[in-house]
Amino acid sequence: MIIQGFRLLLKTINLKATQIMALPVLICDDSSFARKQMKRALPDNWDIDLTFAGNGLEGIEAIRQGKGEVVFLDLTMPEMDGYGVLEIIRKEDLPAMVIVVSGDIQPDAQERVKKLGAMAFIKKPIDKEKATQILTEFGILSAAE
Amino acid sequence: MTTLINEDQRDCYQEITNIAMGQAADRLARLLNVYVILPIPKVNMISASELHMALADTTINDNVSAVCQGFIASGIAGEALLIFNDASFSDLAKLMNYKGPLDRHGELELLMDVSSVLIGACIQGIGDQFEISFNQGHPVVLGQHCHVDDLVKSGNHQWSQTLAIEIHYEIENMNINCDLLLLFTEDSVAKINQQIDYLLD
Numbered sequence: 001m002i003i004q005g006f007r008l009l010l011k012t013i014n015l016k017a018t019q020i021m022a023l024p025v026l027i028c029d030d031s032s033f034a035r036k037q038m039k040r041a042l043p044d045n046w047d048i049d050l051t052f053a054g055n056g057l058e059g060i061e062a063i064r065q066g067k068g069e070v071v072f073l074d075l076t077m078p079e080m081d082g083y084g085v086l087e088i089i090r091k092e093d094l095p096a097m098v099i100v101v102s103g104d105i106q107p108d109a110q111e112r113v114k115k116l117g118a119m120a121f122i123k124k125p126i127d128k129e130k131a132t133q134i135l136t137e138f139g140i141l142s143a144a145e
Numbered sequence: 146m147t148t149l150i151n152e153d154q155r156d157c158y159q160e161i162t163n164i165a166m167g168q169a170a171d172r173l174a175r176l177l178n179v180y181v182i183l184p185i186p187k188v189n190m191i192s193a194s195e196l197h198m199a200l201a202d203t204t205i206n207d208n209v210s211a212v213c214q215g216f217i218a219s220g221i222a223g224e225a226l227l228i229f230n231d232a233s234f235s236d237l238a239k240l241m242n243y244k245g246p247l248d249r250h251g252e253l254e255l256l257m258d259v260s261s262v263l264i265g266a267c268i269q270g271i272g273d274q275f276e277i278s279f280n281q282g283h284p285v286v287l288g289q290h291c292h293v294d295d296l297v298k299s300g301n302h303q304w305s306q307t308l309a310i311e312i313h314y315e316i317e318n319m320n321i322n323c324d325l326l327l328l329f330t331e332d333s334v335a336k337i338n339q340q341i342d343y344l345l346d
Contacts, residue, residue: 030185031160032153033345076163076183103160103167108180124164125274 022049023140026068028059028085029101030077034124038072038101041131043141056080060088063096070140073118075102075109086116099134101126150308150338155188157341158310162186165270166312166325172266173259173314177240180317187311190334199309199326200228200293207232210252210289211296212260215282216268220336223329225264229256231290233321240319249289260284263314263325271327275340306331 025048027038035052042048051067053059057079062068075082082100089096100113103124110121120134135141150158163186170181191199208231215224234252237243241258245251265281272279287296310327329337 031156031163033157033160036345037160076185078185103164104183105167105171106174106180107171108174124167 022047024049024067024069026051026053026059026062026071028053028071029074030055034074038126041126041128043132046141056085059085063094068096071096071098072101073098075100075104083116086113086118090117149190153345154338154341157345158188159186161271161274162310164274165267168270169263169266172262176262179240179319182315182317184313189309190306191309192306199311200296208290209293210256211287212256212284213287214264214284216279218277218279221333223327223333225268226326227260227264227323229323236319236321257284267325308334
């Protein structure tokens, strides 16, 4: 009885800790300029733990380490492209909500990434308005933030 | 004086081109109902003699047809060069629903249609990001059924250094490919670099 109560208490503390911890957000793009643009487009005062990746392989590594609950993903990248990243996320069932941010805006590209499990598609160049709109739309950003 | 670009600037040029070529590919994809494969564009400062090598380096080894078109805005001038693999014409004619005979005339018509989409959208896409509007000159046919080397020989180069942006377009599941080369004059590079530095800041 006492042990059970203790376990419950531990769980609650754990849950509280997760709530307090900043949201892990990953920006995955091979261009340092694009990563900078993306960072600038994120909402102000958004409590996040931001990580950068310069290609798909680095991106997957970061997601596996839990650094990308929300991922802003480019498509055209060396080593492993955005499509490859989406495939691995799906195959390994990794906990990542992916927003594709790409210059490849062909109808086919948008359709393909949605099929591969991407949550949303944003056309480059990105701006604060678009980023905030998508994040709000999917409930990642609450109205208060 | 040699104008050079540093790594950060090159990265920025690449990303800006990436967005512009994506917009051009989107136009072509919607027009032909296909998927255009987009590689990472190459950005380099090259000399007139190196242009020859850059062209020879293009993946197109067969006979080509080419169009060039100048563009200009305040203090920035350049030339877009679209080099089209001649083997692409039969597939392109099918996609464009071209009914006429595929002779030099027919090919020219297709070449002009594709180049106006790709060059126009790409130049506009780059201009938009710098918030400048380019005026485009008339397209000029550099040659039909010739070798890439001949394109350079026919040109009269009055510059020493140029910023060359090279984009290879390929259509998925089709035998269609071309190279788009954007060449900016040396004077323009200094001017664009200012814009780039502003974006990088």
